[in-house]
Amino acid sequence: MGNIGLGFDNDKYLKLQSEKIRERIDRFGGKLYLEFGGKLYDDNHASRVLPGFEPDSKLRMLLELKDQAEIVIVISAGDIEKNKKRGDLGITYDADAMRLIDVFRHFGLYVGSVVLTKYESQPAAKAFEEKLKSQGIKVYRHYPIEGYPSNVEFIVSEEGYGKNDFIETERSLVVVTAPGPGSGKMAVCLSQVYNENRRGVQSGYAKFETFPVWNLPLRHPVNIAYEAATADLSDVNMLDHYHLEAYGTTTVNYNRDIEIFPVLCATFEKIYGECPYKSPTDMGVNMAGFCITDDEAVRTAAKKEIVRRYYNALVAARKGEISDEIIYKHELQMKQAGVTTADRPVIAAALAKRDETGEPATAIELLDGTIVTGKTSKLLGATSAMLLNALKALAGIDDEVHLISPSVIEPVQHLKVEHLGNRNPRLHTDELLIALSVCAVSSPEAEKAMDALAKLRGCDAHSTVILSPADETLLKKLGINITYEPVYQTKKLYHK
Numbered sequence: 001m002g003n004i005g006l007g008f009d010n011d012k013y014l015k016l017q018s019e020k021i022r023e024r025i026d027r028f029g030g031k032l033y034l035e036f037g038g039k040l041y042d043d044n045h046a047s048r049v050l051p052g053f054e055p056d057s058k059l060r061m062l063l064e065l066k067d068q069a070e071i072v073i074v075i076s077a078g079d080i081e082k083n084k085k086r087g088d089l090g091i092t093y094d095a096d097a098m099r100l101i102d103v104f105r106h107f108g109l110y111v112g113s114v115v116l117t118k119y120e121s122q123p124a125a126k127a128f129e130e131k132l133k134s135q136g137i138k139v140y141r142h143y144p145i146e147g148y149p150s151n152v153e154f155i156v157s158e159e160g161y162g163k164n165d166f167i168e169t170e171r172s173l174v175v176v177t178a179p180g181p182g183s184g185k186m187a188v189c190l191s192q193v194y195n196e197n198r199r200g201v202q203s204g205y206a207k208f209e210t211f212p213v214w215n216l217p218l219r220h221p222v223n224i225a226y227e228a229a230t231a232d233l234s235d236v237n238m239l240d241h242y243h244l245e246a247y248g249t250t251t252v253n254y255n256r257d258i259e260i261f262p263v264l265c266a267t268f269e270k271i272y273g274e275c276p277y278k279s280p281t282d283m284g285v286n287m288a289g290f291c292i293t294d295d296e297a298v299r300t301a302a303k304k305e306i307v308r309r310y311y312n313a314l315v316a317a318r319k320g321e322i323s324d325e326i327i328y329k330h331e332l333q334m335k336q337a338g339v340t341t342a343d344r345p346v347i348a349a350a351l352a353k354r355d356e357t358g359e360p361a362t363a364i365e366l367l368d369g370t371i372v373t374g375k376t377s378k379l380l381g382a383t384s385a386m387l388l389n390a391l392k393a394l395a396g397i398d399d400e401v402h403l404i405s406p407s408v409i410e411p412v413q414h415l416k417v418e419h420l421g422n423r424n425p426r427l428h429t430d431e432l433l434i435a436l437s438v439c440a441v442s443s444p445e446a447e448k449a450m451d452a453l454a455k456l457r458g459c460d461a462h463s464t465v466i467l468s469p470a471d472e473t474l475l476k477k478l479g480i481n482i483t484y485e486p487v488y489q490t491k492k493l494y495h496k
Contacts, residue, residue: 007297008052028204117184
């Protein structure tokens with residue numbers, strides 16, 4: 001597929017999006033509960049499929065509304081109990097909630113509280129609640145409601161939403177976000193609208209989902225990539241027939257919102273006396289589709305993401321984390337988008353290097369389309385070798401130049417094997433960069449290589465074996481889009 005140019009106007013997005021949210025606040029008389037779907041911070045999926053979209057765009061957009069906004073973080077008590085992890089960062093939802101609070105505060109955004117949903121006195125949830133309170137963070141409990149979401153008469157009553165803790169909020173825009181899907185953000189918003197109404201306060205609800213992009217075609221690769229990203233949730237993009245019937249215009253939404261819309265309408269009617277929306281699309285405020293500047297660039301980026309998601313699923317299946325049924329979904333999505341694994345050149349390059357050497361190999365495609373490989377050696381693992389070779393290519397350093405002296409590598413290997421209990425003496429990528437930074441003190445070439453690190457962001461890479469957590473974490477920090485073959489390097493049963 002070659003190099004991908006920018007296809008998204010981020011500045012236009014920030015302007016249009018903040019204006020749209022202000023309009024919606026005014027529509028409801030000055031108070032809005034805004035459900036934020038997806039990730040509010042570090043939305044790497046959006047930046048991969050909409051090249052030009054910055055991972056922190058939604059956060060920066062909120063900064064435009066900083067004085068009006070407060071953030072409520074929602075986390076399911078059941079997810080805390082199950083130790084559920086955020087897939088891209090590898091940290092538990094409760095740890096990510098703390099991380100998000102730190103991030104929002106760092107940017108000067110006001111975090112009002114944390115809500116524990118589906119609360120049933122789970123021990124881990126109670127411990128997390130105490131931990132938050134000890135840090136001076138307000139915590140509220142929302143409880144399971146029998147018959148949710150269909151039994152509207154019971155839900156919208158004192159025994160339903162009325163039993164939940166009322167979240168004390170101070171500002172006109174209450175952003176309700178969560179570490180991951182299924183946390184109960186919508187229920188929190190609707191519970192608040194109900195309880196505000198009981199107190200004589202007029203408030204409204206709206207939804208901010210970046211995907212699917214409602215004004216792109218149903219089978220556009222960007223929307224198929226969203227299905228690929230949520231294959232384990234059984235999300236399916238659909239035409240919004242409510243919107244078509246009300247306005248005669250074709251728009252795209254996803255099955256859960258379309259299926260729940262009649263229930264939402266009934267809920268709003270019970271709270272307000274009438275439903276303020278005619279369709280699920282009406283509820284949304286997303287303006288991303290108006291900011292695409294190059295459809296072909298966006299299509300190419302989304303197709304690459306669909307292949308990446310397929311490989312992520314293969315590895316998850318190898319680890320026993322998902323069923324084969326999810327793999328079949330990904331294969332179908334690839335057919336719908338008209339892509340194969342051959343559309344990601346790094347895969348063939350890595351496999352060819354593996355076949356040539358008989359050892360694990362890794363390949364990376366630089367932003368100019370150049371492909372660089374790395375092979376396993378006595379000193380370096382394949383991914384470390386790939387990283388070093390890529391930095392040489394980006395810095396214009398001859399491949400034969402040794403950036404790191406063996407006299408630097410060998411003591412590190414001795415430390416790993418003799419003192420830290422590692423059987424594998426080869427340097428991981430984090431160890432490689434530490435060694436390179438030491439050499440940069442006296443070597444101009446090593447310094448040039450270190451300066452080239454920023455140019456790796458957005459590059460595609462592929463490994464012929466599942467990487468160690470240390471390598472995976474570092475590559476993600478560098479912004480490299482890494483995938484692997486569903487193969488472990490060793491035949492051990494336990495893999496750290």
